[in-house]
Each structure stands twice: as C-alpha cells, then as structure tokens.
Amino acid sequence: MSYIRLNKHYIHLPYVFLGAVEFLLLLGAAWAARIWYLQLNSLAPLWTESWAPEFLFAVVLSFCTLSMGIYPALVREGYSSMVLRTLVSFFLLASLALFALAVFTPEGFLPQGVVFWGVIFSTALVLLTRAVFLKLVDTKELKRRVIIYGAGSRAQQLLDNLAPEKDVIGVQVIGCIPGEQETPVVDQALIMPVPKDWLGFVKAHRISEIVVSPDERRQREGGGFPLNELIDCKLAGVSSSDALAFCERELCKVDISLLKPSWMLFSDGFKYSKRRSIAKRLFDVGLASIFFLMLWPFMLLTAAAILLESGRPVLYFQERVGLNGRTFRIYKFRSMCQNAEKEGKAVWAQKNDSRVTRVGAFIRNTRLDELPQLYNVLKGDMSFVGPRPERPEFVRDLAEQIPFYEMRHKVKPGLMGWAQLKYSYGASVDDARNKLQYDLYYTKNHSFLMDMLIMIQTVEIVLLGKGVH
Known part of the structure; x- marks a missing residue:
C-alpha cells in the first residue's frame, strides 16, 4: 500500500516520507544557522537552549512548502518548476512569516541573522533532497x-x-x-x-x-x-x-459517471458530526474576526479605488444557494462595470471578460473582491472552506443536466474549496460537471484536517492568480 488515510483523506506515502525527512532537515538547518550566526557574532553557543525556535522555523517552512503545492509539482511539473516554487515559498512566504513572528516572540528568540542563514541552508538541503526524491519516484519500479x-x-x-x-x-x-x-x-x-x-x-x-x-x-x-x-x-x-x-x-474526486445512489448511502462518508459542526463554526468566527482586524485597511483602499474609477456602488450582492438549498445574499466588491447584466439575466463569467474594469481585474487576481464575504462567514451563511455557492438560476439548470448536482448543498458553502484547488474556473456545464466531482469528494470526506490543507494550498492559487476570469 503506497498511501495512508487520515480523517478520510488519502495521502500518498512518498509525500509523507519526503515531508518527514525534510522536516528533520529543516530542524538541522535552523540549528546550523544558529551556530553559524553565533560564531559570526563571536557569541558562545548556548547549549542549554530549547529547540523551540528551530521547531517553529521548521513548522513555518513546512507549511509554506504545502501552500505552494511543491510536492505535487515536483513529480508533475519537474525539477525547474519545483525550484521556482521553493524560492517563492522560502524566500518570500517563509521569510515574511518568520520576521512577522519575531515581532510577537521574545527578543532574541528568532534573530534576523538566524532566519536569513536558516533559509539559505534550508534551500540548499531541500533542493538536494528533492533531486534525489525525483530520481526515485520517476522510476517504474516504485x-x-x-x-x-x-x-x-x-x-x-x-x-x-x-x-x-x-x-x-x-x-x-x-x-x-x-x-x-x-x-x-x-x-x-x-x-x-x-x-x-x-x-x-x-x-x-x-x-x-x-x-x-x-x-x-x-x-x-x-x-x-x-x-x-x-x-x-x-x-x-x-x-x-x-x-x-x-x-x-x-x-481525490468522485467520478459521477461511475456513481450509484446506493454507494453514497452505504459508503463510509457523508456523515454529520455535531461536535465537528460546532468546532468548525467557532473556527470560522474566530478566523473571520482576525482577518477583519488585519485586512480592513486593504478593504478601505479597494473601496476607494472602485469609487474613483467607476463610482458607486462599491459593493454588489447576488443571491446564492447555500446549505440544504436555502438561498442567501452574498457580498463582493464590484469588479465589473455598472449594469453588467443589463437584462437581469445571469451570465457565466468568461475568460478576459470585457465587463471587468481595470481595478476589477486587479482585485480579482488578488482575491480582494472576495473580502466582503467575511461578513457572510460571520453571519453563518458560509464557512471558510466548502463548495463555492452558485446562483439559483445556474443551480436549476445544472441540476437538470448533471446527476447528483444538488448533493453539493449538503454542506455549507465556503470562501475556498477543494474544487477550486483541483479545477480551473468554471464557466460552462462541462466545467460544473467536473467541479462537482471534487465537491462531492469534499462533501463525503470533509474534516478539519482537510479544511486546513485546503486553506494552506489556497495560498498558491492566490499568489499565482490561478482560476481567475
């Protein structure tokens, strides 16, 4: 067996093995960076210090590795793509995160010199390790x-x-x-x-x-x-x-062409847990509140930019279908010109849509247009993770053409989802059919671990501007 199952989500053992080895290497790189930093500054090593700084360093770099999708890219896209993702992950994401953490930790806990040399040593070690790994997993024997x-x-x-x-x-x-x-x-x-x-x-x-x-x-x-x-x-x-x-x-999807209704009923998924539901709601409220406190300056700047370019309204709303088919009002920053749907008829967004303004294109690429949906999360209409909610007009049409489409409404919709990670922007019935297969996988297997994995990997989607129309 070349995979394990954690909280109903399958993880391939090569990833687990590589991740474990790299975590140990990151610990070693942080330790070596501390010793090197002390020697450069003529300071005596403190051998009685705890390993807490090194552990924090390794955890941050491991999360940044997951967020950039480096492990799948290593096998799927090749070594050069992996190197680029690693540089972005370590030198941009990890460095910023560690410097930010240094502000909230005791003085001297994470010196900037240790962070700098730790990132350098870590990059060299993991690139060498991944080169060896790529040689191994690329052989047919494995x-x-x-x-x-x-x-x-x-x-x-x-x-x-x-x-x-x-x-x-x-x-x-x-x-x-x-x-x-x-x-x-x-x-x-x-x-x-x-x-x-x-x-x-x-x-x-x-x-x-x-x-x-x-x-x-x-x-x-x-x-x-x-x-x-x-x-x-x-x-x-x-x-x-x-x-x-x-x-x-x-x-990591449910193929609806092979799907039988009895399988959904008798499978080990599609389960409800009251404890998990409460925990997820508390997590959503806490995280949405933190994001509001951190991102309100960006929300004000976005509103001002929209107002200066195309006037009011700054926000717009649409009816969307949520949990158990109930409709709710979703809020976004306006990214299209006014009266984008003149006849009042729902229209699929297309690639390079002419209705999108210049400011709108920017806030779509950076996902700033989605920030008002934090209100929907606080209100309880949405969660941070779940299938993206669709408009009622689209849902009615898609439910008639795609079997099992309404099953995606058995969980609360979210700001980010499994389908958004695995499939590009949906702008047709065929796209909706393909995305449904990933939404059904999430509906069947969702867990706190999977939610965390989706949130971490969404960083790659935002940074690389994937799935934007």
Whole structure:
C-alpha cells in the first residue's frame, strides 16, 4: 500500500516520507544557522537552549512548502518548476512569516541573522533532497502496477481519468482484461487475454492492484466473474478495488459517471458530526474576526479605488444557494462595470471578460473582491472552506443536466474549496460537471484536517492568480 488515510483523506506515502525527512532537515538547518550566526557574532553557543525556535522555523517552512503545492509539482511539473516554487515559498512566504513572528516572540528568540542563514541552508538541503526524491519516484519500479478487469466504456472512462496529463502519481496501468461477453472499446494495445491462472498472472507481471470495472453489472454479481480467483489474489497480497473507490483514492474526486445512489448511502462518508459542526463554526468566527482586524485597511483602499474609477456602488450582492438549498445574499466588491447584466439575466463569467474594469481585474487576481464575504462567514451563511455557492438560476439548470448536482448543498458553502484547488474556473456545464466531482469528494470526506490543507494550498492559487476570469 503506497498511501495512508487520515480523517478520510488519502495521502500518498512518498509525500509523507519526503515531508518527514525534510522536516528533520529543516530542524538541522535552523540549528546550523544558529551556530553559524553565533560564531559570526563571536557569541558562545548556548547549549542549554530549547529547540523551540528551530521547531517553529521548521513548522513555518513546512507549511509554506504545502501552500505552494511543491510536492505535487515536483513529480508533475519537474525539477525547474519545483525550484521556482521553493524560492517563492522560502524566500518570500517563509521569510515574511518568520520576521512577522519575531515581532510577537521574545527578543532574541528568532534573530534576523538566524532566519536569513536558516533559509539559505534550508534551500540548499531541500533542493538536494528533492533531486534525489525525483530520481526515485520517476522510476517504474516504485510505481504501483495496476491491471483493470474490464475493457468497455467504464474502463475507458477510468483510463481517461488516469491519463498522463492528470494529477496522478505512482500508478502505472499495465493493461485491461475484458469481462465475459464484453465488447472492448479501450486501445487494443492495452487488451490482455483472460488469465487461466490469475495468481500466476499477477505474480509474473508484478501486479499491485486489480481494479474491477466491467460494463456489465452481472459480471460483478456472478456468471463469468472470477470471484474465487480475485479472492486468491487478495489473500496473496494483491488487493482488488472498485473503479469508483480507486478513482476517489488516486484523483481525490468522485467520478459521477461511475456513481450509484446506493454507494453514497452505504459508503463510509457523508456523515454529520455535531461536535465537528460546532468546532468548525467557532473556527470560522474566530478566523473571520482576525482577518477583519488585519485586512480592513486593504478593504478601505479597494473601496476607494472602485469609487474613483467607476463610482458607486462599491459593493454588489447576488443571491446564492447555500446549505440544504436555502438561498442567501452574498457580498463582493464590484469588479465589473455598472449594469453588467443589463437584462437581469445571469451570465457565466468568461475568460478576459470585457465587463471587468481595470481595478476589477486587479482585485480579482488578488482575491480582494472576495473580502466582503467575511461578513457572510460571520453571519453563518458560509464557512471558510466548502463548495463555492452558485446562483439559483445556474443551480436549476445544472441540476437538470448533471446527476447528483444538488448533493453539493449538503454542506455549507465556503470562501475556498477543494474544487477550486483541483479545477480551473468554471464557466460552462462541462466545467460544473467536473467541479462537482471534487465537491462531492469534499462533501463525503470533509474534516478539519482537510479544511486546513485546503486553506494552506489556497495560498498558491492566490499568489499565482490561478482560476481567475
């Protein structure tokens, strides 16, 4: 098994291993920076000091690493992209965070010299470590070799999800074995004959997992389905999984083309916890209050810029669909020209939308236009993390065209969400369908850990201006 599950969210073990090793390296870099700083200033090392400064240093740099999506980019985009993200993460985000923390910690707890040399040493160490890691995870021997039982449309859909351009790490599909009376539609090069000896077959091809995805349901309930053979493989250490569960684990989304209503009802997700609901509400109120205190100068400057460029109103509101389908009024800073929807009809926002003003383009790129929604969080209409709320007009149309669309309203909408991290800006029915798959994953598996992960990784979205139309 190359993954673990924390609070119902799957995390691949290579990430866990690399993160643990880097955390220890960051501790060592901070310690070395302190010794180097003391020697440069002719100060005697204080060996009785606690490791609290080093630990804080390592925690901040680890969070900044997660916020810039460095681990996925390392495998998906290559070494050069990872280097650029690392420099932004350490020299910009981490340095600013550590210098800010120095203001609130005792004098001498985090000297600027220690921070400076710590960042230098950390950058050198982690770049070297990630270069070694990239060499390892890029070898086929470390990838899980998967065989698909099925070669029809369901198998093709799974292959489309696992295409090389998708965000999949550590999986190599060896081939597809057609089910009995199944017409193959996958690439002929992937089709493999039905094994006479399944156990010998998986051992010979070093198969790690069998994904069961035939088109004909009866194949999975009896008849020609190789139940005994798959049980033998399972007892020998080769696991079997359903295509939907495999897709959820590897892609962190729920494929609605494979989804059955009974699966949602009997799965281990889609659960309500009163304790978690209360804790999340307290967290939302506390964090929204802190952001209001920190960001009110930027809100005033944004309002003044809009007023000077295009006049009133500075704010605008729309009706959106929230928890359990209830509508509420959402607030934003106005980023479009006045009367952008002259006929009063809801219109999808498009890339390079001509209705967006110059100030509007800036506040959209920096997400300043979203700040008034802190009021919606304090009021209780929204949370910090959850599916982005849509307009009622769009919801009615999308619910008619996309199965299970209204399931996204079983949790409170949020300022940021899993779909925003995993998919670009939605401006069509197809985009809404793809985003729904990530919203369903969040609805099924949401937890405090996942909320924190989403908030940390949203930093990358804001800094790189992703998903802005």
